Amino acid sequence: CEPxxxxxxxxxxxxxxxxxxxxxxxxxxxxSLSLTLDAFPTTTAVRQAPDAPEDRxxxxxxxxxxxxxxxxxxxxxLVRERSGIRAPAVVDTRNTVPVGAGLxxxxxxxxxxxxxxxxxxxxxxxxxxxxxxxxxxxxxASRSVHGxxxxxxxxxxxxxxxxxxxxxxxxxxxxxxxxxxxxxLEAGPKSVSSREAMRRTVATSPLFPGWxxxxxxxxxxxxxxxxEGDITTVGETAERNALGMHATMETASPPVRYRTAASDAAxxxxxxxxxxxxxxxxxxxxxxxxxxxCDAADAKTVAARMGEVTGARVVVAxxxxxxxxxxxx
Ligand code: DP6
Numbered sequence: 476c477e478p479x480x481x482x483x484x485x486x487x488x489x490x491x492x493x494x495x496x497x498x499x500x501x502x503x504x505x506x507s508l509s510l511t512l513d514a515f516p517t518t519t520a521v522r523q524a525p526d527a528p529e530d531r532x533x534x535x536x537x538x539x540x541x542x543x544x545x546x547x548x549x550x551x552x553l554v555r556e557r558s559g560i561r562a563p564a565v566v567d568t569r570n571t572v573p574v575g576a577g578l579x580x581x582x583x584x585x586x587x588x589x590x591x592x593x594x595x596x597x598x599x600x601x602x603x604x605x606x607x608x609x610x611x612x613x614x615x616a617s618r619s620v621h622g623x624x625x626x627x628x629x630x631x632x633x634x635x636x637x638x639x640x641x642x643x644x645x646x647x648x649x650x651x652x653x654x655x656x657x658x659x660l661e662a663g664p665k666s667v668s669s670r671e672a673m674r675r676t677v678a679t680s681p682l683f684p685g686w687x688x689x690x691x692x693x694x695x696x697x698x699x700x701x702x703e704g705d706i707t708t709v710g711e712t713a714e715r716n717a718l719g720m721h722a723t724m725e726t727a728s729p730p731v732r733y734r735t736a737a738s739d740a741a742x743x744x745x746x747x748x749x750x751x752x753x754x755x756x757x758x759x760x761x762x763x764x765x766x767x768x769c770d771a772a773d774a775k776t777v778a779a780r781m782g783e784v785t786g787a788r789v790v791v792a793x794x795x796x797x798x799x800x801x802x803x804x
Contacts, residue, residue, distance in 0.1 A: 476523060477522065478520040478567070479520070479521050479522065479590075479591045479592075479594035479595040479800065480518065480519070480591060480801040480802065481518070481587045481588075481589075481590035481591035481594070481798055481799065481800050481801065482516050482517070482518050482519075482798070482799055482801055483517055483582075483583045483584075483586035483587035483616075483798035483799075484511050484514065484515060484517075484583050484795045484796070485511070485512055485514075486510060486511040486583075486615065486618045487509055487510055487655050487758060487760070488507050488508065488509040488615065488758075489508050489697055489709065489713040489758065490506070490507050490693045490712070490713070490716050491716055491717060492507035492614050492627065493673055493676065493690075493723065494673055494676065494677045494687060495614070495673065495674070495677070496629075497637065500611070500638050500641075501610050501611055501613070502629065502630065502632075502637055502638075502641050504677070504687055505629055505687055506628055506629050506694050507618070507626070507694070508625070508646070508694060508698070509615070509618045509624070509625055509627075510623065510624055510655065510794055511618065511619050511621060511794065511795050511796070511797060512792040512793070513792055513794065513795030513796070514657070514790055514791075514795070515570075515790075517568060517569065517571070517583040517586075517587045518568070519566065519568040519569075519591045520568075520591060521566050521588070521591040521592045521594070523560065523563075523595055524563050524564060525562040527565070529548075530547070530548050530551055530564050530565075531564075531566070532566045532568075533565075533566065533567045533568070534569075535569055546613075547566060547588065547612075550588065550592070553611055554592045554593070554596050554608075555596070557596075557598055558596040558598055560596050560597070564592065564595065566592075568584065568588065581616060581669075583616075585609050585612030585613040585619075586616045586619035586620050586797075588609075588612060589605055589608045589609035589612060590605060590609075590620070590799070591800075594800055602645070603644070605798065606621070606627075606643045606644075607642045610641065610643075614627070615627075617641075617643040618643040619797070619798060620643060621644070621797045622794065622797035623794045623795075624646035624649045624701060624794070625643045625645055625646060626644055626646055626694070627641070627643040628640070628642060628644070629641060645797075646698070648701070648702050649701035649702065650703065651700075651701055651706050651709060651770070652770060652772070653706070653770070654768075654771040654777075655766045655767070655768060655792045655793075656766065656767040656769065656777050656778045656781055656789060657766050657789065657792060658741050658765045658781050658785055658787050658788075659787055659789070660737040660738060660741065660764050660785065661737070661762070661763050661764065665761060665762050667731050668761075669761035672724050672727075672733075672761055675724070675727045675728075675731060676724045676727045676731070679727045679728045680724065680726045680727040681726060682719075682726050686719045686720060686722070686723045689716075693715070696712050697709065697712050697713070700712065706754055706769075709756075710754060710756030710768050710769070711756060713758050714756040714757050714768075716758075717757070717760075718757075733759070735763040737785065737787070738759065738763045738764070738765055740784065741757070741781065741785050741787075742757050744780070744781060744784045744785065745757045745765070748777060748780055753769070753773055753780075755768070755777050756768045765781075767781060771793055774793075775791070778791050
């Protein structure tokens with residue numbers, strides 16, 4: 476039969492998701508908030524293959540292997556369990572994000588997979604159901620279901636069905652026009668996965684409880700700043716939240732350090748831009764790359780000045796759309 480084809484984009488968190496309270500269901504310890512980008516789309520086709528002996532997963536033209544394949548087939552098992560359709564699947568996915576380089580490839584990837592698989596296996600495709608489903612592939616994917624800003628609710632830990640209570644929703648009252656300037660310092664896969672780094676941080680970092688408390692405050696401050704169009708508070712809050720997250724993992728045992736000398740040079744340049752009166756703030760995820768948050772009107776200047784000093788490839792992204800079927804039907 477015809478495959479279902481979905482497209483989704485990565486998102487960058489302004490208030491980070493870092494730490495799970497349930498590993499199996501992928502339930503976070505706190506709410507997080509992100510901007511879905513208009514760059515680096517992932518396109519994923521899924522079809523049922525009733526006669527195939529097992530799932531077939533192709534990533535960028537080659538069969539997926541190891542951990543990556545296991546995460547996708549586990550996700551397909553969940554789709555089969557929910558739909559009651561036992562057929563194996565053929566999945567063909569094309570990524571434009573360098574995989575594993577802290578550019579959130581899993582977010583766009585699992586958002587696209589969730590939508591295509593939901594279409595192919597007849598599961599509900601309303602944004603809330605889809606966000607919950609995508610969450611089970613990768614936590615941050617719950618937010619890429621939505622376009623623009625999205626907040627992922629941790630959900631009430633005491634809820635009768637905690638799986639049901641945790642999903643992302645679009646933030647519709649934001650009054651800022653943000654750009655994210657991605658400074659791509661390294662595009663190779665990382666040595667420690669974000670999943671493992673997160674687990675280790677929660678279990679061992681003495682700084683983690685303080686960061687988590689602060690992060691809950693940051694979320695309220697971020698929502699208000701978006702609503703009020705206060706880009707300075709948006710940037711300052713996001714930068715502090717991200718650097719705080721890195722401090723938690725760097726104090727885990729054994730420590731996880733994604734920041735490199737090149738990252739530090741880029742962070743210094745962001746501070747220099749601010750000293751020159753530009754509104755520019757940094758955020759970083761589970762990798763060495765630095766993303767600069769600024770007003771869309773300043774993006775070109777910021778990109779040029781970041782490229783100048785780092786010599787790195789610089790990509791300007793704005794807010795992008797949520798996950799979509801390619802042939803809307
Ligand atoms: C640093 O969503 O990749 O990008 O749920 O284990 O798949 P899993 O983790 P993942 O973690 C993303 C962490 C982050 C921060 C964020 O996107 O909020």
